[in-house]
Amino acid sequence: MSETKMVSLDEMDEQLIQKAEAEGVETMWDRKKAMKAPCGFGEKGVCCRICAMGPCRVSPVEGKGAQRGICGATADTIVARNLARMIAAGTSAHSDHARDIAHVMHMASRDGNYTIKDERKLLSLAEEWEVNTEGRDIYDVAHEVAEIALNEFGKPFGTLKFLERAPEPRKKIWRELDIEPRAIDREIATIMHSTHMGCTSDAESLLKIGMRTALADGWGGSMIGTVFSDILFGTPVPRETEANLGVLEEKQVNIILHGHEPSLSEMIVMAAQDPQIIKLAEEVGAEGINLAGMCCTGNEVTMRHGVKIAGNFFQQELAVLTGVIEAVIVDVQCIFPSLTPITDCYHTKFITTSPKAKITGATHIEFNEEKALESAKSIVREAIENFKNRKKEKVFIPQTKNQATLGYSVEAIIKQLDRVVNSNIDPQGTVKPLADVIKAGVLRGAAGIVGCNNPKVKHDYSHIEIMKKLIANDVIVVTTGCAAQAAAKAGLTSKDAAKLAGKGLQAVCELVDIPPVLHMGSCVDISRILTLVGETAKHMGVDNCDLPVVGVAPEWMSEKAVAIANYVIASGIDVFLGVEPPVMGSAAVVDMLTNKLEEMTGAKFFIDTDPHKLSAMMLDRIEEKRAKLEA
Ligand code: BF8
Ligand code: SF4
Known part of the structure; x- marks a missing residue:
């Protein structure tokens, strides 16, 4: 295939796409082709379907075609409103992930599945947030810190605590622009309210509200997500691993960990190291269990455990096409619903685990954080039991991978x-x-x-x-x-x-x-x-x-x-x-x-x-x- 025609930088990915064609399996590239030209109005952001008087599509060209929606909204309003809503959705995804991690810390205990791995980071955060640590059990401190974090989502007064970490001149800019986020959920709600039919139409105001909400993501939800994951699962240190689909193993049970929140993937890593689970894999004739990460879950577990990286977003279908994946285990975000039809073409089990991301046709095994390890083990068992169903004639592992030092x-x-x-x-x-x-x-x-x-x-x-x-x-x-x-x-x-x-x-x-x-x-x-x-x-x-x-x-x-x-x-x-x-x-x-x-x-x-x-x-x-x- 000539280089210009390739849809991927990686020739091996191209071979898998050809395998899909030969096996009559549809991939995202087939659907992209079938999509033809995208809608010009949507592409330029000038389609509004915020109320039922519309949808209204206004002309992106000034002085030509409809210049205002039925309510009178201009292209500037519609574009800015749509952009603000994208920010709200993005912020909600990162921040809801962080909320779950904070809840996990709130239930952490010395003899439970979730423990504190980085006490130093917890203590320094406690000091930053003025939580008393003297003579207290580390888990008491953790629970109080977690509660403060959970309040960052909906506290009625003040602004986000992590904003204090920014350089002084930056804080001054935020104050003067009036874009200091107050509480994470509140900023998301403010966007949804301000972009409701008949509220803010001024584009500059919408961009400012957008920035305030976005800051609630960066210096709020995302920062809580990172800091709390480090406290619970360990702050990453440099380690070696390998990346690309060549990390899949023909003789082992291959499990793809895909999604975002480390509360699930950490437990799967633990479950896969359990001697009884390893024994079970041997009993079905496998030489071991090979975990391989994809998307951000892949990043979380490789940063902390060196779990190999199977690939990124566009390789989720390609991984299944190798024919050696016993299970794709997912939680939330960036999961193609097409994993259902594509896993149906192979022996692969597609296992969803979160009530926030149920996918039609997938096997749903809800992950229970209260019984995290037990839950994780039953999910891994499903994968192991599926090893016997692998179809030899469909196996093709691209021999491509690279060494990486990360963490x-x-x-x-x-x-x-x-x-x-x-x-x-x-x-x-x-x-x-x-x-x-x-x-x-x-x-x-x-x-x-x-x-x-x-x-x-x-x-x-x-x-x-x-x-x-x-x-x-x-x-x-x-x-x-x-x-x-x-x-x-x-x-x-x-x-x-x-x-x-x-x-x-x-x-x-x-x-x-x-x-x-x-x-x-x-x-x-x-x-x-x-x-x-x-x-x-x-x-x-x-x-x-x-x-x-x-x-x-x-x-x-x-x-x-x-x-x-x-x-x-x-x-x-x-x-x-x-x-x-x-x-x-x-x-x-x-x-x-x-x-x-x-x-x-x-x-x-x-x-x-x-x-x-x-x-x-x-x-x-x-x-x-x-x-x-x-x-
Ligand atoms: O949050 S980079 S495709 S995996 S959205 Fe998704 Fe984009 Fe990958 Fe992680 Ni991030
Ligand atoms: Fe049309 Fe205005 Fe309703 Fe949007 S809010 S759909 S522009 S009438």
Whole structure:
């Protein structure tokens, strides 16, 4: 197949797509083809179906066609309203995930399934939140801290606690713009109310409400998700693993862990290590149990246990096509409903576990957190018992995988940086070495490359092109989500990849012993990136927007990504998008996002579907910020 015709960067993925064709199995690429041209109104964001007088489709071109909906809403209103609702949906997904983790911490106990793994982190959070720790049992402290976190969702007064972590000038901007989130659920409800028929029509106000809600995601839900997962399951440290579908094992029971919340996947990891469960696998003739992660659940378990990465978002169907998956176990978010028909074509069991994500035709085994390990074991047993049903003639495991070193929490990065600190002169445990190499220009800057896959882009192509270009130009890359998995599959998260970096970044990688692309976890872990940027800005006595740092979502698709993009902007970091957001139908909204936002937040959006142009824009912007910083 010629390279231009390929839908994926990975030739092995193409072979699986051909296997699907040969076996008469439908994949997302067939459906993409059948979809033909997308609706132009929807694409530009000018379709409103908020009330039953509509749907109203207004013209994206000024002076041509219907200019207002029946109620009089303009394209600007409709576009901004739709965007705000995407932010609300994204924020709700991340934050509801965080709420569940906080509940898990609230029920943690010394002799239960969920315990406290990082006491130090818990105690430092208790101190930050002024919880008394003296002479108290660590579990009492955990329960009180969890309760405070749960109140962050609906407290009637004040603003979110984690906002305090931001640099002072940033907090001032939030105060002046009146975009300090008050409570997480409240901000989501405010968006739903303000975008109800007959409420806010002013586009700028809608964008501001949107940013406030998005901040409730980044500095609220996502940060709670990360911090509490670290306390419960351990703060990640660097470890080795492998990535891509080649991690599947022909002679073992293969289980795909797909979804988002580590409360389920942690228990599955534990269940799969149980001697009785292992014995059961041997009894059915398997040589072991092979767990392989996908999407953010994959990131959570690889960061903390080195569980191998099967792939990212666009490989969920491809994994099934290998014919060696006994079960795909999912909880919430980013799960294709097509896993039902596609698993029906193979022996694979598709097991849903969350009441929040029931999928027609799947086997639903509800995960009970009260009896977590028992629940997890019964799910793993289902997979083991399915091993005997594998059809040899349908097996094809692509022999492709790469080594990855990952697990870069902020704490882990700082520990690596400590290697170059002369403790007679400087204190250990700070971001000073990072700030120093940025100031000196050894590193020109840093980029957070995050997000999904989208069929508008060749699978993983934009992620990898942009990462390669940036590291070659001495820009260190931190990454999460499906972008991080793309990097791992391409070998960019291996220390070996330093050879692809510019001289400055190469020297840094060697000195502190890190890869040029640092895998920092799942999408809620973008809060780790916020923390790292915020700490560096504080150390240098500047604001986030003064640093030569960019946020990039080359292949984004989800509403969560829209929430992320907006909290990154509101946090003062430019965002570069490789897929057009559905806002192009309003020149005023586009102007606000790509221009006026800078006056308000110090950051703005850059949009280009060509990854090469987009990376050139990033490098220019990084140099522009450097020039100001050095002036
Ligand atoms: O939250 S990067 S496709 S898996 S939305 Fe989904 Fe996008 Fe992947 Fe995780 Ni994030
Ligand atoms: Fe049409 Fe206005 Fe109703 Fe939207 S809110 S569907 S623009 S009448």
